[in-house]
Amino acid sequence: MSVLKSTVFAVMMVTLVSCGKSEEKSASGQVAAIVDGKEISVLQLNQVMKNMPNVTAENADAVRKQVLERLIDQQIVLNKALEEKTERSAEVVSAIEAAKRDVITRAYLTNLVGARVKPSPQQVKDYFESHPELFSARKIYNLQDISLPAGTHVTDELKTLVEHSKGLQEVAEFLKGQGVKFGASSYSRPAEQMPTDALDVLKSQKDGAVLIIPMDGNPHIVKLVGAVSSPMAYEQAKPLIQTFLVNSGGQKLIKSELARMKEKAKVEYVGAFAGNKPAPKDAAPSDAKPAEKNNSHIEKGVVGLD
16 A cells, blocks of 8 residues: 555645746756656655754754665666556556645645734743743653553542552552553653643642643553753744744635635535535534643644644
8 A cells, every 4th residue: 555655645745846847957956866767856856855853054964865765776776667557547647636635735735824924023922931840941741651541431539549649559559440441651751741730730840740641632640750850941932932823824814715616616515415504613523633731832734724
C-alpha cells in the first residue's frame, strides 16, 4: 500500500505541474539528477526540504542528500509505473483526484489564514504577560504518572487514598487489588507541553504532591517529584506565541468562513442520501479534536488543516 501511495503522489505531482514544466525549468535553472531521461529539479528538492521538520544549518547538506536519494527512488518507480500505464487504473485515478482535492483545499485555507490572521505586536505581548506559567514563571515538571483507562470512575475511597498518600506505590497496590488496569510512567515535561487542565493544577503545587488530574479526558494520578524553574524570555517566546495565535485564530476563521460559504452553497442530497439533512450548525463531528483546554498550549499544528 505504501508503494501505491508513493506512486499515486508522484503521478499526482506530475499531473499538477506538467502544464508549467518548461517555465519551472527556466525558473529553477538547475537540475539535481536525471533518471532515465527524467529530470529532478533543485526546485523539487527544495520543496520537499521546506516541509521537513528539524532541518538545521548543520544537518541541511546531509538531509538534502537523503531527500535526493528518496526522490531518485521515487522517480525510478514512477517511470516504471508510467511505462505500464498504472496511472490509468480506476483506483489510481480516484486516489489522484482525492489527493488533488486535498492539496488544493489545504492551499486555499493556508492562503486564507495567512492573509487574514496577523497577530499584532500588542496581542503577542499581551499573551506573554497573561500566561506567566508558560513564560516568565515557566517550569519543567518531573512527574510520576499512573494513567487510568478512559471512563474509569474515581471512587471516594481512591480520592481519600490519594489525598493522604506520599507516593504512588500504595496507590498502585490498591488499584491492583481492585482489578483496575493502569499504565505507569515517569517523565519530565516543560509547561508548554502540559495539558492546560494539568498545568492549572500543577503550577501551584509543592514538590512531593500527589493528586488526581485530568489529562486528555482521562484521569491520571500523578506525583510531582519536582518542578525546576526555567523561564522563557519574551524574544524567545515571541515566535512561538505568534504561531499559536495564527493557529488558534485560523481555526476560528476557517470555521466561520466554512459556515458562510456553506450558507451560500446549494447542496442537494441525492440517491440513497436524499433524506439526509445538514447537521445542526453547533453540532461537532464525532471525531472532533478535544477542546483547546485539553491540549498543549502552544504546540498545536494548523488546526483545521490537519
